[in-house]
Amino acid sequence: MSLLIRNATVLTVDPADRVIEDGAVYIEDGRIAAVGSSAAVESAHPRAARVVEGAGKVVLPGFVSTHNHVGNTFFRGLAEDVGLGCVTGQYFPMATVATREERLAVGSLTYAELVKSGVTTTFEMEEEADVFAPFVEALGVRSFMGVMTFDADIDAMAKDVYRYDEARREAQLRQAIDFAHEWHGRAGGRIQVAMTPNMTISSSPELLRASREAADRLGLRTSIHVGWGEYEVEVIRRLHGKSPFEYARDWGMLAADTMCAHCYVVGGSDTEVLAASKAAVAHCPLMNAVRGHVAPIVEYRSRGIPVTLGIDNMFADHFEVLRACVSAARVKTGDPTVLQSSEVLRLATMEGAEALGMGAEIGSIEPGKRADLQMLDYRRFGLTPNLDPVRNLVYHAHSKDVELVMVDGNVLVEDFELKTADASRLIDDAGAAAEAAWGRFVAKYGGFMAR
Numbered sequence: 001m002s003l004l005i006r007n008a009t010v011l012t013v014d015p016a017d018r019v020i021e022d023g024a025v026y027i028e029d030g031r032i033a034a035v036g037s038s039a040a041v042e043s044a045h046p047r048a049a050r051v052v053e054g055a056g057k058v059v060l061p062g063f064v065s066t067h068n069h070v071g072n073t074f075f076r077g078l079a080e081d082v083g084l085g086c087v088t089g090q091y092f093p094m095a096t097v098a099t100r101e102e103r104l105a106v107g108s109l110t111y112a113e114l115v116k117s118g119v120t121t122t123f124e125m126e127e128e129a130d131v132f133a134p135f136v137e138a139l140g141v142r143s144f145m146g147v148m149t150f151d152a153d154i155d156a157m158a159k160d161v162y163r164y165d166e167a168r169r170e171a172q173l174r175q176a177i178d179f180a181h182e183w184h185g186r187a188g189g190r191i192q193v194a195m196t197p198n199m200t201i202s203s204s205p206e207l208l209r210a211s212r213e214a215a216d217r218l219g220l221r222t223s224i225h226v227g228w229g230e231y232e233v234e235v236i237r238r239l240h241g242k243s244p245f246e247y248a249r250d251w252g253m254l255a256a257d258t259m260c261a262h263c264y265v266v267g268g269s270d271t272e273v274l275a276a277s278k279a280a281v282a283h284c285p286l287m288n289a290v291r292g293h294v295a296p297i298v299e300y301r302s303r304g305i306p307v308t309l310g311i312d313n314m315f316a317d318h319f320e321v322l323r324a325c326v327s328a329a330r331v332k333t334g335d336p337t338v339l340q341s342s343e344v345l346r347l348a349t350m351e352g353a354e355a356l357g358m359g360a361e362i363g364s365i366e367p368g369k370r371a372d373l374q375m376l377d378y379r380r381f382g383l384t385p386n387l388d389p390v391r392n393l394v395y396h397a398h399s400k401d402v403e404l405v406m407v408d409g410n411v412l413v414e415d416f417e418l419k420t421a422d423a424s425r426l427i428d429d430a431g432a433a434a435e436a437a438w439g440r441f442v443a444k445y446g447g448f449m450a451r
C-alpha cells in the first residue's frame with residue numbers, strides 16, 4: 001500500500017527543523033519512503049495507490065504524549081477546581097468502586113479523543129491498563145501501557161494513614177506482569193507494556209524493587225509520578241527520611257528507562273538526583289498549571305534532563321498542552337521569549353520519541369521512519385493569515401483542525417472523522433459508565449470526595 005500527500009506544508013521536525021512549502025510525503029508499507037518538494041517526490045514516486053491533496057494543509061509528526069490516564073476522564077468536570085485533594089480523595093477511591101467495564105468505556109473515549117487531537121503515541125498508566133489493550137489494537141494508536149500498581153491501603157491513605165499490604169502487592173504485580181506476558185510487543189509492535197508503580201506514597205520499597213526486577217527481566221520501560229506535591233514530600237520524609245526522588249531512585253524507579261511524571265516539586269538536591277538518573281521528565285503543563293504548579297523545565301533542559309510532554313488526564317485537546325508549556329515556562333522564568341515554537345513542537349514529538357527509546361522509529365517526518373503523522377487543514381477559522389506555520393500550529397491550532405491522522409501508515413482519522421471506532425457510541429458509553437461509577441462512589445463515600 002502506498003500513499004502520497006502532495007502540495008502541503010511539511011513540518012519535518014528533522015535535525016534541521018526543515019519546513020517544506022509545497023512539499024510531499026510518500027508512504028509505502030507503513031513507512032515514510034520520501035519527503036521533499038512535491039515536484040521531486042512525485043516524479044520519483046509517480047504511481048502511488050492513493051493521493052491526498054495537501055493544498056492549504058500542514059503535515060507534521062503525530063504527537064507523543066508521554067503521560068496519560070485515559071480512565072481518569074471519570075473526573076472530567078469534578079476534579080479541576082479541588083486542588084490536589086483529588087489524588088487521595090477521588091482518584092484512588094474511584095479504583096475501589098469502578099468496574100473494569102466502566103474504566104474501559106471512559107478510557108476508550110479518551111484514547112479516541114487523543115487520536116483525534118493528533119496524538120499517535122501515548123504512555124498510558126492506569127489501574128486497569130490491561131483492559132484497554134484490545135481497544136488500542138483496534139483503534140490503531142501506538143501506546144505504552146502500564147498497570148498503575150500500588151500496595152498501600154487506599155481508604156487509610158485518604159485519612160493520611162500509610163500501611164502496605166503484601167497480598168495486594170502480589171496481586172498487583174501479578175496483574176502487571178501477566179499483562180506484559182500477554183500484550184508486550186503485540187498489535188504489530190504498537191503496544192509496549194511498562195512497569196508503572198503509581199507514586200511514591202502508594203508504593204512500599206518492596207513494590208518498587210519488584211517492579212524494577214520485573215522491568216529488567218522482561219525488557220520493559222518504567223514510569224512513576226514523582227515531585228507532584230508538598231504532601232508527597234512530607235509523607236515520604238515521614239515514612240522514609242528522604243525526598244521522593246531519592247526514595248524512587250534508591251529502589252530502582254528513577255533510572256534511564258523511567259518516564260518521571262510531573263517533577264514540579266523539587267527541593268534540596270532533587271534536580272541533581274534527577275539529572276544523574278538519566279530519567280526523562282513527563283511534563284504535564286496544562287494539568288499542573290490548573291493545580292497551581294509549574295515544573296522548572298528550562299532549568300531541566302539546561303542540565304541535560306530530557307523533557308517531554310504529556311496531557312495527563314481529563315483534557316483531550318493536545319494543542320492546549322503545547323500552549324500551556326510555553327506559557328508556563330515564560331511565567332516560571334519571566335522571559336517572554338524562552339521556549340520558541342519550534343522547540344515546543346520538538347518536545348511534543350521528537351523529544352518524546354527519543355525519551356521512549358523510539359527516536360529512530362517515530363517523532364519526525366524522515367525517510368525510513370514509521371508513518372505516524374497528522375495533517376491539519378489551515379483554511380479554517382483561527383489559522384489565517386498563515387505567515388508562520390509552526391507558530392500558527394503552537395499558538396492557534398486545535399483538535400478540531402486535525403483532518404487526517406495515521407499510525408504505521410494506517411488511516412485512523414480522515415476528513416476530520418475517526419475511522420477506526422464509532423465516536424457517538426464511545427461518547428454515550430463513557431457518559432453512562434461515569435454516571436454509574438459515581439453513583440457507587442457517592443453511595444460509599446457520601447459525596448464526590450472521600451475523606
Ligand SMILES: [Zn+2]
Pocket residue numbers: 067068069225261312
Ligand atoms: Zn499522572
